[in-house]
Amino acid sequence: MEIKARAPGKIILAGEHAVVHGSTAVAASFDLFTLCSLRFHSDSGEAYMNWVDLGLLEMVIGRYPFYIMGRWVCYERFLLWMGVFVELAYNGENDDTLNLSLKSVGLEFSWSVGRIREALSHLGGPFLSTPTSCSTEAVRCIAALVEEQNFPEAKIGLATGVSAFLWLYTSIQGFKPATVVVTSDLPVGAGLGSSAAFCVSLTATLLAYSDSVSLDKNQQGWLAYGDSDLDLLNKWAFEGEKIIHGKPSGLDNTVSTYGM
Ligand SMILES: Nc1ncnc2c1ncn2[C@@H]1O[C@H](COP(=O)(O)OP(=O)(O)OP(=O)(O)O)[C@@H](O)[C@H]1O
Ligand SMILES: C[C@@](O)(CCO)CC(=O)[O-]
Known part of the structure; x- marks a missing residue:
C-alpha cells in the first residue's frame, strides 16, 4: 500500500x-x-520470502531423486525456481x-x-x-x-x-x-x-x-x-x-x- x-x-x-x-x-x-x-517494501516482500523459503526447501528435497505420482521431482523444482526468478525480477525494489x-x-x-x-x-x-x-x-x-x-x-x-x-x-x-x-x-x-x-x-x-x-x-x-x-x-x-x-x-x- x-x-x-x-x-x-x-x-x-x-x-x-x-x-x-x-x-x-x-x-x-x-x-x-x-x-x-x-x-x-515489506508490502510485497512477503511473497518474495515465501518463494525463497520454498526454493531453499526444494533445494534440500531436490537432492534426493524420487517419483511423485509418476513424475520426477526435478520437474517441480524447475517450476519452483522459475517462480523464484520471476518474483526476484518483480521485487527489484524489495x-x-x-x-x-x-x-x-x-x-x-x-x-x-x-x-x-x-x-x-x-x-x-x-x-x-x-x-x-x-x-x-x-x-x-x-x-x-x-x-x-x-x-x-x-x-x-x-x-x-x-x-x-x-x-x-x-x-x-x-x-x-x-x-x-x-x-x-x-x-x-x-x-x-x-x-x-x-x-x-x-x-x-x-x-x-x-x-x-x-x-x-x-x-x-x-x-x-x-x-x-x-x-x-x-x-x-x-x-x-x-x-x-x-x-x-x-x-x-x-x-x-x-x-x-
Ligand atoms: N521539497 C523539499 N525537499 C527537500 N527539502 C526541503 C523541501 N522543501 C524544503 N526543504 C528543506 O527546507 C529548507 C528550506 O527552509 P527555509 O526555512 O530556508 O525556507 P522556507 O521554509 O521555504 O522559508 P520560510 O521558513 O522563511 O518560510 C531546505 O534547505 C530543505 O532543507
Ligand atoms: C516565521 C519563520 O518563517 C521565520 C521567518 O523569518 C519561521 C519561524 O516562525 O520560526
Missing part, C-alpha cells in the same frame, strides 16, 4: 521574523502544497534499503537499513506518540549518515531537510525498508514555509501508517486528520522544523498542519 499526504505552504501577513522572538504574527496557508508518498527521492530539488538518497540501525538504534526510538527532540548526539549520528551519501556541494543547504527526514522517519517508524518520494509546488527558501510543508507532509504519511492516529483508510480521496491527531502531527513536524531552522517559532508548522 502507498500512502500520500500533502501539506500547504504559508504566508505571513504581519509579524514576519519578529514572531521568532515571541511577537504576534498574522499568517495563512495557501494552495501550494508539498506532497509526500510512502511505501514500505531490498533492505530506505530510499528518499526529493523530486523537486533533484536529489536521491539510499541507505541500508542495517547501517541506519547501527548508527541510530542506541538513541532509544521509535518514540511515535511522544514527539522527541533530536539530541546533540542524534544530530551527530545523523550527520554521519548524510555525509556518507556524497551530498552535492551545490545543494548542501538542503542537507538539513535530509537530516530532519532521517530523524522523523526513524523516530516514528523505526528501521523499516521503504521508499519515500517528495514533490513540491513551493519554492525553497522564499519565505513560503517550504520546510514546514516538507515536515508536515512527511510526518503525516509516517503517522498514517501507525496505530497512533485514526484514519478511515477505506474512504476515497483525501482524508483529514482529527483534532487530537493534528496535535501529534504538529508536534512532530515542529521537531523536524527545529532540525532545519534551529529555533523556529512554530508558526510555520502550525499553519501548515491546521491550514487548508
